[in-house]
Structures are given as C-alpha cells and as structure tokens.
Amino acid sequence: SQQGEEDPQALSIQEGENATMNCSYKTSINNLQWYRQNSGRGLVHLILIRSNEREKHSGRLRVTLDTSKKSSSLLITASRAADTASYFCATGSQGGSEKLVFGKGMKLTVNP
Amino acid sequence: NAGVMQNPRHLVRRRGQEARLRCSPMKGHSHVYWYRQLPEEGLKFMVYLQKENIIDESGMPKERFSAEFPKEGPSILRIQQVVRGDSAAYFCASSPPGRALYEQYFGPGTRLTVT
Numbered sequence: 001s002q003q004g005e006e007d008p009q010a011l012s013i014q015e016g017e018n019a020t021m022n023c024s025y026k027t028s029i030n031n032l033q034w035y036r037q038n039s040g041r042g043l044v045h046l047i048l049i050r051s052n053e054r055e056k057h058s059g060r061l062r063v064t065l066d067t068s069k070k071s072s073s074l075l076i077t078a079s080r081a082a083d084t085a086s087y088f089c090a091t092g093s094q095g096g097s098e099k100l101v102f103g104k105g106m107k108l109t110v111n112p
Numbered sequence: 113n114a115g116v117m118q119n120p121r122h123l124v125r126r127r128g129q130e131a132r133l134r135c136s137p138m139k140g141h142s143h144v145y146w147y148r149q150l151p152e153e154g155l156k157f158m159v160y161l162q163k164e165n166i167i168d169e170s171g172m173p174k175e176r177f178s179a180e181f182p183k184e185g186p187s188i189l190r191i192q193q194v195v196r197g198d199s200a201a202y203f204c205a206s207s208p209p210g211r212a213l214y215e216q217y218f219g220p221g222t223r224l225t226v227t
Contacts, residue, residue: 030213035218041221042203044218048214088154090155092213092214098143098207098213099145099157099160099168100157101157102154102155104152104153104154105153105154
C-alpha cells in the first residue's frame with residue numbers, strides 16, 4: 001500500500017496565489033521528499049527534509065515536517081503557470097531496502 | 113554528465129508479446145531502481161538492483177516480470193507475455209552508493225501500451 005497520501009488530490013489556483021499540499025504517512029521515516037512531474041514526463045526532485053528537521057526552504061518552496069503527526073506540507077509561494085504539474089511526496093525509511101515509497105500525487109493547476 | 117537514460121520512450125506491444133525496457137544510470141551510479149506508474153497513480157517500487165545483484169524485488173509481480181543489471185550495459189526490465197494490465201509508465205532511477213535514501217535521479221520513463 002502507499003505510504004504517503006497527498007491532500008488535496010487536485011488544486012486549481014490563480015497565478016500569484018500560494019499553493020499548499022499536505023502529505024501524511026504511516027511508518028517511521030528517515031526523510032521525506034517532494035517531487036514534481038509534468039504531464040507525460042519523469043520526476044524532478046524538489047526538496048528533501050530529514051526526520052530531525054521541522055522546516056526547510058528552497059526558493060519559493062517551503063516544506064514542513066511534523067513527525068508526531070506523521071505529516072508534511074509543501075508550500076509554493078507566488079505560483080506561476082509553469083508550476084502546473086503533479087506533486088508527489090515520497091518517504092525514505094531505514095531498516096530495510098533503500099527504496100522510496102510514493103503517495104498517489106496531487107495535481108496542481110495554476111491559471112494565468 | 114548525462115542523466116538517467118531510458119529507452120524506448122514509448123513501446124507498443126500486443127498481448128502475449130515480450131517487452132524489454134532499458135535503463136542506463138548516471139555515470140558513477142551503481143544502484144538502479146524500477147518503479148511503475150499506473151494512470152493517475154503514484155509510483156510503486158518494483159525492484160532495486162546493484163551491479164549483478166538483485167537487492168530487493170519485493171515489488172515485482174511473481175510471474176512474467178524479471179530484471180537484471182549486468183556488469184556491463186544497461187539495466188533491463190523484462191515483461192513476458194504482456195497483458196493489458198501491464199500498460200503503464202515504467203521509471204528507472206539511479207543513485208550513487210549509500211545515497212539511495214537521499215538522492216534518486218529519475219529517467220524520463222518508458223510508456224508501455226499493450227493492445
């Protein structure tokens with residue numbers, strides 16, 4: 001079964017607005033990562049947050065992690081039409097094989 | 113430094129045929145992962161390989177699917193006797209040793225259509 005579940009599953013906003021996506025997971029993790037996938041393309045790594053971190057920034061991206069609630073959020077500020085894509089969270093867990101477990105993804109549409 | 117290469121990008125097979133998907137990892141990367149993405153779904157782990165070794169194949173269907181990563185050449189994901197349910201995008205990712213939990217670089221994917 002999927003480890004991560006993104007919420008909402010789809011979001012449509014206007015250019016310039018902020019977009020917030022949430023991800024919940026079930027088991028203990030080493031880190032949580034966010035990826036972007038443009039339609040019909042491969043995945044692009046956006047940002048990684050380790051389990052001992054609470055917040056991280058990268059350009060217009062801000063990610064938070066609450067390990068007590070097993071949840072993370074990704075905030076994209078001042079959105080652009082080019083941000084239109086699907087966004088996935090993925091968790092990396094130690095104690096087993098080094099594989100990432102992905103959520104089902106969230107489709108973001110930024111209207112110009 | 114070229115990224116992860118996958119070919120073909122699109123593959124059409126009739127039911128019962130074999131599909132071979134290739135993945136060349138980034139230079140210096142010795143770990144390869146295969147993931148499958150069904151329409152409107154996230155990626156699901158299939159198999160993790162190092163050179164000449166299968167480390168974790170817990171996500172591979174028990175029948176018809178196999179993977180290898182030989183000493184020389186690309187990693188191959190092989191699907192025998194394909195069925196319509198195999199239609200999906202198959203992504204390969206590679207990572208340097210010891211970094212798989214932190215750095216996985218994805219290829220553009222192979223979109224398999226079974227008719």
